[in-house]
Amino acid sequence: MTDFKPLEKKLTGLENKLKKYRELLLANLVMVGEIPAPTFNEDKRVQFILNRFDEAGLTDSSIDDHGNGIGVLSGKEGKDSILLNAHADTIFSQKTDHTMQVSSDSITGAGVADNSLGLAVLATLPYILEDLDIELKKDLVLFAGVKSLGRGNLEGIRFFLENNPFKISDAICIEGIQLGRLSYSSIGMLRGEITCTVPESYDWSRFGDASAILTLNEVINKINDIRLPKRPRTSIVMGSIVGGTSFNTIARDATLGFEVRSESQEVVEDTGSTIGDIVHEVSSKTGDQVELDIFARRSPGGIPYAHPLNECARSVMESLDIEPRLAPSTSELSALIDEDIPALTLGITVGERTFKTNETIQIDPIFKGLAQLIGIILAVDGGYCE
Structure with a gap:
């Protein structure tokens, strides 16, 4: 890696300079945050981002055939591009209250x-770069991706990567939290649902014998009995279970959402096959309809710890007194890895109660997170990561 000191000088005081954009950033955050965007229904949120790109003077902004929002901040040379990605969808339904509550130090x-x-x-970065008189050599492609979470299975970014005209040299995925997150690799993953349904023909005179929840519980017990290796590191996450309608009604259906995660793709596939066997066994034994639906997969991979992009990111974090938290990812990073594009995932601030309706982020650390992001963009653009 080339001498990092010239870039360190540019980062000096940057965090404080960025605080002048507090009101603009928070206004964009509240407006976009109050637009519901469950996976497969992100169009209104993407249109908001496109309007912001247009207002910032990005002449080359559009929505592609898959619904992704794309804005291009042209560089002086434009021979290749840096991709900046943020997924547009959330886990919350249209019916969820999306009101943003803003206090002096949190949202x-x-x-x-x-x-x-x-x-x-x-949405805010084009204003910031222009106001700070930062002109890049490379094009900066701003990407608001759809169909990322859950059953979306990264469809948005995969479509973009297969069809875009840009020569992407490096990519950065932006997540709200946690500041210090540095993901540069993806683990193997298999995500699915197991659904149990008591058939219409069941003999309901057999008091207490039938329950989709009890049948699903038998599946869960057998999954828990699967012997997983410690090396490569492997886990089964049973993240959600839904079933039944009331206290005094036997549950006719129940669904388990789960993920298999491992550093080994072979272990992921073997574990998935074992779960499939369990589902067939329990279905045959109970007479209930038990079905396995696998709707997302990831392959392990990524850039090495010593890759120049990774080294640059750690150097930027060190200069800003951010402690890197190294962790693998199953997000958009894996789609970029599949295309052999050097990529990282970063967090912008600190927060708590993730995935709940009272999810909260702290405002002050945002500006250090922004300085980190701009620093890494400048490092890539300046040739420090080659």
Whole structure:
């Protein structure tokens, strides 16, 4: 890596300079955060981001055939591009109250951390770079991706990567939290649902014998009995369970949402196959309809710890007194890895109660997170990461 000192000088005092954009950033955050955007229904939020790109003077902004929002901040040379990605969807439904509650030091609201803040940064960055008189050599492609979470299975960014005209040299994925997050690799993953349904023909005179929840519980017990290796590190996360309608009614259906995660793709596939066997066994034994639906997969991979982009990111963090938190990811980073694009995922601020309607982020650390992001963009643009 080349001498980092010239870039360190540019980072000196940058955090304080960025505080002047507090009101603009928070206004963008509140406005975009109060637009519901469950996966497959992100169009209104993407249109808001496109309007912001247009107001910032980005002449080359558009919505592609998959619904992704794209804005291009042209560089002086434009031979290749830096991709800046923030997913537009959230886990919350249209019916959820999306009101953002702003205090002097924090903002609370559904999806504010995941990923309304990331989108707000995307919308505000063109204003910041212009006002700070920062002109890049490379094009900066600002990407608000759709269909990222859950059953979306990264469809938005995968479509973009397969069809875009840009020569992308490096990419950065922006997440609202946590500041210090530095993800440069993806683990193997398999995500799915197991649904149990008691058939219409069941003999209901057998008091207490039938319950989709009890059948699903048998599936869960058998999954818990699967022997997982310690090396490569592997886990099964049973993240959600839904079933039944009331206290005094036997549950006719129940659904388990789960993920298999491992450093080994072979272990992921073997574990998924074992879960499939369990589902068939329990279905045959109970007579209930038990079905397995696998709707998302990830392959392990990423850039090395010593990759220049990774080294640059750690150097920028060190200069800003940010302690890197190294952790693998199963987000958009994995789609970039699949295309052999050097990429990182970063967090912007600190927060708590993630994935709950009272999700909260702290305001003051945002500016250090912004300085970190701009610093890494400048490092890539300046050739420090080659």
